[in-house]
Amino acid sequence: MITVEQAYNLENADSHQIQQLRDQASALRDLHWGDVVTYSRKVFVPLTNMCRDTCGYCTFVKPPGSAEANIMTPEEVMAVVYQGEKQGCKEVLFSLGEKPEKTYPEARKFLAERGYSTIIDYLYDMCLLVIKNTSMLPHINAGTLSEQDIIKLRPVSASMGMMLENVSRRLMEKGQAHYACPDKVPLQRLRTLELTGKHNVPFTTGILIGIGETWQERIDSLIAINEIHKQYGHIQEVIIQNFKAKPGTAMADAPEPSYEDMLKTLAVARLILDHTISIQAPPNLQEHYRDYLRSGINDWGGVSPVTIDHINPERAWPNIKSLEFKSSECGFRLKERLAIYPQYKNLPEKYLSYAISCRVDDIETAA
Ligand SMILES: O=c1nc2n(C[C@H](O)[C@H](O)[C@H](O)CO)c3cc(O)ccc3cc-2c(=O)[nH]1
Ligand SMILES: C[C@H]1O[C@@H](n2cnc3c(N)ncnc32)[C@H](O)[C@@H]1O
Ligand code: SF4
Numbered sequence: 001m002i003t004v005e006q007a008y009n010l011e012n013a014d015s016h017q018i019q020q021l022r023d024q025a026s027a028l029r030d031l032h033w034g035d036v037v038t039y040s041r042k043v044f045v046p047l048t049n050m051c052r053d054t055c056g057y058c059t060f061v062k063p064p065g066s067a068e069a070n071i072m073t074p075e076e077v078m079a080v081v082y083q084g085e086k087q088g089c090k091e092v093l094f095s096l097g098e099k100p101e102k103t104y105p106e107a108r109k110f111l112a113e114r115g116y117s118t119i120i121d122y123l124y125d126m127c128l129l130v131i132k133n134t135s136m137l138p139h140i141n142a143g144t145l146s147e148q149d150i151i152k153l154r155p156v157s158a159s160m161g162m163m164l165e166n167v168s169r170r171l172m173e174k175g176q177a178h179y180a181c182p183d184k185v186p187l188q189r190l191r192t193l194e195l196t197g198k199h200n201v202p203f204t205t206g207i208l209i210g211i212g213e214t215w216q217e218r219i220d221s222l223i224a225i226n227e228i229h230k231q232y233g234h235i236q237e238v239i240i241q242n243f244k245a246k247p248g249t250a251m252a253d254a255p256e257p258s259y260e261d262m263l264k265t266l267a268v269a270r271l272i273l274d275h276t277i278s279i280q281a282p283p284n285l286q287e288h289y290r291d292y293l294r295s296g297i298n299d300w301g302g303v304s305p306v307t308i309d310h311i312n313p314e315r316a317w318p319n320i321k322s323l324e325f326k327s328s329e330c331g332f333r334l335k336e337r338l339a340i341y342p343q344y345k346n347l348p349e350k351y352l353s354y355a356i357s358c359r360v361d362d363i364e365t366a367a
Helices: 004-012 015-033 074-086 105-113 119-133 147-156 186-198 215-232 259-272 289-295 320-329 354-366
Strands: 036-046 091-095 137-141 159-161 203-209 235-242 278-280 299-303 333-337
Touching: 004 015, 004 215, 004 259, 015 259, 015 289, 036 074, 036 320, 074 119, 091 119, 105 119, 119 137, 119 147, 119 354, 137 354, 147 159, 147 186, 147 354, 186 203, 186 215, 203 215, 203 259, 215 235, 215 259, 235 259, 235 299, 259 278, 259 289, 278 299, 289 320, 299 320, 320 333
Parallel strands: 036 091, 036 299, 036 333, 091 137, 137 159, 159 203, 203 235, 235 278
Antiparallel strands: none
16 A cells, blocks of 8 residues: 555655545545444453563563562452453453563562462463453463463463564664663564464554654564564554653653654554554543544554553543544544454454353353
8 A cells, every 4th residue: 555665755744745644544444444443341450560671661660679569469350350340341451561580589479479480370370260250351461472471371362462662673772762671672572473473363563653763663663563464364453552751761751752743653554554454542642532533543442441551550541431422523433342353253263262262252142
């Protein structure tokens, strides 16, 4: 729909060119996704805020030895999950720090006391608890995963996700967002995308914009995602997330991407990515998110009536009624979806374990 050269050249596009781009992206979205914009009713479970990385933009992570560093107990996890179930949530989003057992003695202690050696083993059991006791579907956002991790977690999750962030190796240099973050090495992130493809895991990925990348690096990241999807076909959605500066982080004073930059990136993503890939943008990270719909998106992602966005705790979710109203003002019908998209759900033998496909059936019979 757009050549690499054309995409690169949009770096200095004027407002007229951006408008044209957005119209083109919206038309393409209309063709495949129509006038429906989706969201997933979810609860957010921040299983642990201990992480061996220290991304320059992140407030989720808490340092070793700090009073706030924590792993949720099974009771705490299930209390949130049951609350979500009561409110009609269908997705449990497990989002967590990476490999805390490698750098936090307190993480090793917590896990050892319960008979685990890694957070992934503990996460597996928490997913199992969800599947055994509720009709909700786990979505796992645990960062970089090894092939062993993927094979282990696949039977107990409906889908997994990991933001590619960006393919730029430059961002690993001193003073950049991913300095000293072993799990943000682009080759490692790309490897996780490929391995989840190899094992047919319905997958969510995306880019974080405004973290010091160039426009060209942003385009390269979208192309890299699309190339992997062409090979494996497992990328169900791509999130375009805008960086929000947070006090107390290395990037506290870094400029946030402008609204226009976000709209331009959404449109170019729609034109680069395969039409079957859903494009998601969060409605809680900008004041005027309505124009996203006029830039080619078709999904708002997970929205919770119960839990906050623990990654952007200062940014409240719009309530679902107001999301519905704003969507309808732009001519869109808001529709709930599951953590797994229909095209994957309809091929359960390829994409789902038996346990998960039973849960999906339960949800659909109840609806
Ligand atoms: O509330 C949030 N949900 C996030 N989600 C959840 C997302 O909104 C959806 O609930 C799921 O992707 C299911 O469609 C992510 C999921 C991923 O797989 C990867 C990254 C994210 C990032 C966020 C996030 O920053 N905040
Ligand atoms: C779960 C995802 O949340 C994103 N993330 C982490 N910190 C921030 C921030 N300050 N602003 C926006 N997004 C952020 C990263 O892309 C991560 O992969
Ligand atoms: S964004 Fe993820 S990997 Fe980076 S510090 Fe935060 S929790 Fe760790």
